[in-house]
Amino acid sequence: MGNLLHAIIEGAKAAIQSIFAHAMRSALTTLGIIIGVAAVITVVAVMEGLSSNISKELDDMGSDMVTLRAFTSPDQQMLGLSNKLNYDDFLQLKAKTDGVRDMTATMTAFSLGGSVTYGRKSTQTMITGTDSSYQNVVSTYPEFGRFLSQSDDLRRRRVAIVGTSVIKKLDMPANPVGEFINLSGDWFRIIGVAESRGQMFGFDQDNYIIAPFSTIRSLKGASATDNIDILFRPETDADLKGIQDQMRQILRKRHKLSGDDPDYFEFITAEKTRKQFDSITGSVTFVAAGVVGISLLVGGIGIMNIMLVSVTERTKEIGIAKALGATPQFILSQFLIEALLLSLFGGVIGLLLGYGLAALVGLSMPGAGAVTVPMWAIWLSFGFTTTIGVVFGLAPAVKAAKLNPVDALRYE
Amino acid sequence: MSEPTNKASNEPVISLSNITKHYPMADETFYALQNVNLTINANEYVAITGPSGSGKSTLMNILGCLDPASSGEYRLDDQNVASHSEAYLATLRNQAVGFIFQSFNLLPRASVLTNVMQPLVYRLMSGSSRKKMALEALDRVGLSDKVNSLPNQLSGGQRQRVAIARALVTNPAIILGDEPTGNLDSKTTLEIMALFDQLHAQGHTIILVTHEQEIADHCHRVVRLVDGQIESDRLNQRAKPSQETPPQDQTKQVMHG
Known part of the structure; x- marks a missing residue:
């Protein structure tokens, strides 16, 4: 040695x-x-x-938030099918599912083209229709003004919440509450500014506009082809798997799916994203x-x-x-x-x-x-x-x- | 000053019996050495001479434990050299043999001191005692003032002195020189031979392989090889006495193998 x-x-x-x-x-x-x-x-x-x-x-996004959205299997895509979740699905789920604290529906208004104008400035953004529960599900609260209320939705008010990037891009005052913006020909009054969410993977998280679900739906012409995402947050200590099973049964029954048919929807959890x-x-x-x-x-x-x-x-x-x-x-x-x-x-x-x-x-x-x-x-x-x-x-x-x-x- | 080997002068340090070394050639076997018998006692001063191809170098390699013999028995310092592993032979070389080469074989990038300390590196020895022993050896060859020089800053004679100091530093049983003055001019050759004479007088056993008659003349015993066999083994009565060598009759006790 x-x-x-x-x-x-x-x-x-x-x-x-x-x-x-x-x-x-x-x-x-x-x-x-x-x-x-x-x-x-x-x-x-x-x-x-x-x-x-x-x-x-x-974690910031709310790790217990679950997104339910339409899913089209590759086989169905080959047949030219495109599955959708509609507003009635949302209402059924909201009425019949136990253990859910908040649930909201969102609809992306692609038909509005995503173009927004303020004064002489205009920019592209993502326009989403949703209801008052959204802020609790997504944990996004207004920095100025207020969020959507139930009456905004019921009365189809033309009001909007804007993200901070939209304010910058359109050269709006720091607090633009009360200003009007034009979304593809329709005027909306700004009632709130959503707090900044920063960037994720280098993508701007603040370039969006939120308007009442019913307003967006009416502008789209209440067509039967609307496709929505359903966002919900289970109650604390709730059995997430149980909730998902309940929802799965409700939706499969509504669409009269038999045992072998694949789900036409999928759940996306923070865990799954991770x-x-x-x-x-x-x-x-x-x-x-x-x-x-x-x-x-x-x-x-x-x-x-x-x-x-x-x-x-x-x-x-x-x-x-x-x-x-x-x-x-x-x-x-x-x-x-x-x-x-x-x-x-x-x-x-x-x-x-x-x-x-x-x-x-x-x-x-x-x-x-x-x-x-x-x-x-x-x-x-x-x-x-x-x-x-x-x-x-x-x-x-x-x-x-x-x-x-x-x-x-x-x-x- | 370290003590030379402590053997009595009539005890054999080297004894070869029936040493044969052969190399396989294309379709025959080449015998470099055949049935060589040789005994060398402590404090002998031996020249091994012979023409080129006579087997001098082969004998030298065997004596120095660099190369094993094909057959026969070789005892060095009472240890059987044959049938040992390379690791054992390395240790034996380190402890019993001091090599001096024609081309000095110093490490070019290392200082004189480092070169002399090198054999001690292969022993379990602290740096300070290594340095002490190396300085002593350099003192014996008269190079105490060149300790930190590099080999290429020295003359040929000085380089060979460094090599001799390196051979001495382990206090080996035999000092083995392979044409040690082959690269030196005649004046330096005399200096180096005087140094060998002096080391012999101090009790070291010295074996020089040479083809130069002048060198052989310094030695007290001359073994001449021809064609791999000992042709003659005689005492050199005319050995040029070094001024420090006291007259001794030890060479008469040489045993002829």
Whole structure:
């Protein structure tokens, strides 16, 4: 054990001398490892940042909010079908489902073209029709003025809540309550400004207008083709699965679906969104891991190559060392440590570089969130670089250790 | 100053019996050495000579434990060298043999001190005692003032002195020189030979492989190889005495294998 430790310490000294004697070559050799580790750290850091940001956004959005919307299976799409949820579905669900605290219907007024005008300015936005429950379900409350009331809906008032981006785009006063905007020819009075929701994935979350459901519906001409989304929030401690089952039965019965027919609607929960996002994160990480793996493999081969060159170059030196009493184990550990240190140097530089790149990405990409390098990524990088150093350093080190001293001494 | 080998002068340090070394060639076997028997006692001063191709270098490699013999028995410092692992031979080289090469074989990027300390690196030894021993060895070859120089800042003679200090530092049973003055001019050759004479006088066992008669003349015993066999093994009565060498009759006790 003492012998081994001694060999390791002396081997490390010799290795460090050798690495710095060829500083440029060592730097180029470790480039593959540097790039590989920098890539893995950058990707992991950015993904972690995005992930924690998404979790935060999902929490802000109200993680217990569930969206129920029409779903058309690929088979049905092939047949030219397009499933829809209508207002009667909403009324039935609202009347018959237990355990729901708030439920609202929203309708996106595509027929209005999404164009809004104020004075001489006009812009594109998303116009949604909904009712007074919306603010409780989505947790969006007015910053100025008020939200929709039940009477707005009953009387089909032409009133609107605007998001903060709309105010900016249309050059409206900071508090535009009482101003009038024009939605495709119809005038609406602004009664409130919704508090800002910021950005998610770099998308503006404040570019929208909300108007009473019945008003939007009447402007669309009360057609039977309206498609709505139903948003609800279950009571605290309610059995979400049970609620979904109730709703499923009500809707399937209304549409007279038999046992084998697929649902024409789907529930989207925060949990589901999170899972979808996680699966995206997973795929990105998987692809990145592949690229990084290849890069590290190439880096490892680079190290092996340079170590083989180094063994050949230093054949005479190895011969002298052997003549003076260096055991094969000593020579082996010396070259193995050199490969290991090269790899680890690459790992450390790659780590710092990766951290810097991730910070840069975090600054330039909105929605990336706070870039953090998790401990496991650091350990993984070091584990990987150590393994690569040992695996790819082994062949040259064995070659050096096995050199015949007589031949090595004769080598010029 | 470290003590030379503590063996009595009539005890054998090296004993070769029936040593044969052969290499497989294309369709025959080439015998570099055939049935060589040789005993060398402590504090002997031996030259191994012969024309090129006579097997000098092969014998030197076997004596230095760099290369195993094909058959026969070799005892160095009472240890059987044959049938041992490379790791064991490395340790034996480190402890019992001091090598001096024609081309010095110093590490070019390392200082004189580091070069002399190198054999001690392969022993479990602290840095400070390594340095102490290396400085002592450099003092013995008269290079105390060149400790921090690099080999390429030294003359050929000085480089060979560094190599001799490196051979001495482990206090080996034998000092083995392979054409140690082959790369030196005649004046430096004399200096180096005087140093060998001096080391011999201090009790070291010295074996020099050479094809130069002048060098052989310094030694007290000359073994001549021809075609892989010992042609002659004689005491050199005309050995040029170094001024420090006290007259001794030890060479008469040489045992002829």
